[in-house]
Amino acid sequence: MILEILMVILFILIVLLFMIIIKPLNIHVLFNNNNLDYNGEITINHYLINVEYNFKNKTIIINLIYKSHKIKIKTFNLEKSDEETSLENTSKEDITNKLKELYPLLKKAFPDIMELIKLLTKTCKFNTSKINANLGLNNNNLTIKTCNIIWAISAPFYPLGLQVLLTPEINKFLIKTDIDISLRIILTNVIRILIKIFTNKNLRNIIKILRNWFYDW
Numbered sequence: 001m002i003l004e005i006l007m008v009i010l011f012i013l014i015v016l017l018f019m020i021i022i023k024p025l026n027i028h029v030l031f032n033n034n035n036l037d038y039n040g041e042i043t044i045n046h047y048l049i050n051v052e053y054n055f056k057n058k059t060i061i062i063n064l065i066y067k068s069h070k071i072k073i074k075t076f077n078l079e080k081s082d083e084e085t086s087l088e089n090t091s092k093e094d095i096t097n098k099l100k101e102l103y104p105l106l107k108k109a110f111p112d113i114m115e116l117i118k119l120l121t122k123t124c125k126f127n128t129s130k131i132n133a134n135l136g137l138n139n140n141n142l143t144i145k146t147c148n149i150i151w152a153i154s155a156p157f158y159p160l161g162l163q164v165l166l167t168p169e170i171n172k173f174l175i176k177t178d179i180d181i182s183l184r185i186i187l188t189n190v191i192r193i194l195i196k197i198f199t200n201k202n203l204r205n206i207i208k209i210l211r212n213w214f215y216d217w
Contacts, residue, residue, distance in 0.1 A: 021191075023047065024125075024184040031055065031179040036095075040179070092173045096137050099146060102209060106149055109202030116196055116203065117156050123189035126161035127182040134176040136169025143168050 023046065031040030044051040050063040050070065058078040064071040106113070131154070137143045147168045154164035162181065197203045 021187040024186050025190070027181075027183050027185060029179060029181040031177065033175065033177045035173075035175055092138060095175070096139060096142070096173070098213060099137060100139075100142060102206070103142065103145060103149075105202070105206050105209065109200075109206055110149070110152075112200050112202045113153060116193065117153055119189070119193060119196060121156050121160060123185055123193065124157075124160065125184045126157070128161055129181040129183065130163045130165070130179075131181070132165045132178040134167045134169050134174050136172045136174040138171075138173045140170055143170070 026045040028043045029040070030042075032038060033040075038055055040055045042053040042055075045065070048065050050065050052061045052063070053059070054061075060076040060078065062073045062075075064073055133150075135143060135147055135150075137146065147166055150164075150166055154162070154166070157164065162183075197207065
């Protein structure tokens with residue numbers, strides 16, 4: 001009898017897991033940035049669950065959606081204390097030096113990044129989405145090299161509905177972005193992407209350095 005009950009519970013759990021991973025995540029990203037003066041949010045919907053992340057306030061809000069009502073379940077505040085370094089204290093030279101550090105890693109990992117991009121193109125279904133960006137790093141050589149990588153990475157997404165307009169800014173420092181992305185992604189494919197990242201040393205190194213930047217900021 002106990003074995004039969006356990007089998008039924010296992011079956012129910014498998015069905016629930018299957019229902020969770022087969023339904024796509026609906027993701028909407030709005031982000032505006034002008035030389036690190038930034039704002040925006042990420043919204044993720046899955047069945048009755050709504051998750052919102054606010055870039056400015058650094059808060060994660062988990063909501064329950066029932067019919068037309070949104071019921072707040074939990075709020076997580078990720079904002080750092082005043083003693084910690086803020087984006088406002090990050091100088092142009094700091095950003096340029098960090099990108100100089102990142103560029104060799106991007107170049108080395110470029111084939112791996114393109115494999116990941118191919119996987120993403122089979123994973124994501126975009127609604128009309130756009131990224132408008134202006135990039136100038138006070139170093140024209142670094143600016144053009146960085147733009148070339150971004151152009152190559154973004155090109156496979158054009159046929160899928162993601163329009164990327166990147167303008168290099170010569171002889172000045174400017175990092176300006178206006179992002180509006182709406183897409184659906186299957187959870188099973190998210191798992192494949194995560195496995196790809198964590199089993200690839202070059203991609204792990206890039207994630208590590210980006211994570212360190214985030215903690216510094």
